[in-house]
Amino acid sequence: MHRTVPSLDARLSAVLALVQARCHADIGSDHAHLPLRLLQLGRIERGIIVELNPGPLAHARRNVARAGLGARLEVRAGNGLAPLAPGEVESVSITGMGAQTMLGILTREPLRVPPALVLQPNDSAEPLRRWAWAHGYRLRQEALVAGHWAYPVLRLESRDGPDPVYDGLPLDVALRYGPHLLRRRDALLWQQVQADVRRLTPLAAPGRPAQADLNLAQTALDFLETL
Known part of the structure; x- marks a missing residue:
């Protein structure tokens, strides 16, 4: 009988909700709780854990063994996507790292x-949205999750053609703050944009980088306040 894996926090629960695949890899998994829960809840059929550092690698292997899921969840040592064969997995999750x-x-x-990619950076998701825009990945879903700060969670899917989710929005504003979040007037995003306006206003002046950032934040705030 499989042992129950400890419950996930709100951040990883939001990631879990955006994963659905036959074979999925979790990169930098640490304790392996996310892929274990994905298996136990039937959101994946098979999983691969990739971990670079010896301590977390051993931790992941112990937890997989204790859960009795070693036949369906493989732990591999390595850096990033290198331990995966091309085409081996349908989707990948990467969490708890900086966007760069x-x-x-x-x-x-x-x-x-x-x-398919499910990404949870610990800072601005703008570089990931820009990468997706330039490399044929559409932003299918996104969320902000309360924690030590507001954690962005993105699901990207490879598709031909431009991403229609940006249609009708100022592109730079949507890439900075998130088109789905803007359209549904996400409460955490609202707080973030208001904080940006307050922070940038005393720093902005013509020709300063802060002025361009303030213009983006103010445009986002104007959109959010439009009924």
Whole structure:
């Protein structure tokens, strides 16, 4: 009988909700709770855990063994997507890292990037949205999750043609703040945009970088306040 995996926090629960695949890889999994829960809840049929550091790698292997799911969840040592064969998985999750670190993982192994990605950066998601826009990935879903700060969670899917979710929105504003979040006037996004306007206003002046950032934040706030 499989042991129950500890429940996920709100951040990883939001990631879990955006994963659905036959074979899925979790990169930098640490304790392996996310892929274990994905298996137990039937959101994936098979999983691969990739972990670079020896301590978390051993931790993941212990937790998989204790859960009795070693036949369906493989733990591999390695860096980023390198331990995966091209086309081996349908989707990948990467969580708890900076957006630039995630971009490094995606760009180092372009042939191993799967059709679906679920990404949870610990900072602005703008670089990931821009990468997706430029590389044929559509932003299918996104969320902000309350925690130590507002965590963005994105689901990207490879599709031909431009992403229609940006239609009718100021592109730079939507790439900065998230088109789905803007359209549904997400409460956490509203707080974030208001905080940006307050923070940037005393710093802005013509020709300063802060002025361009303030213009984006003010445009986003105007959109959110439009009924």
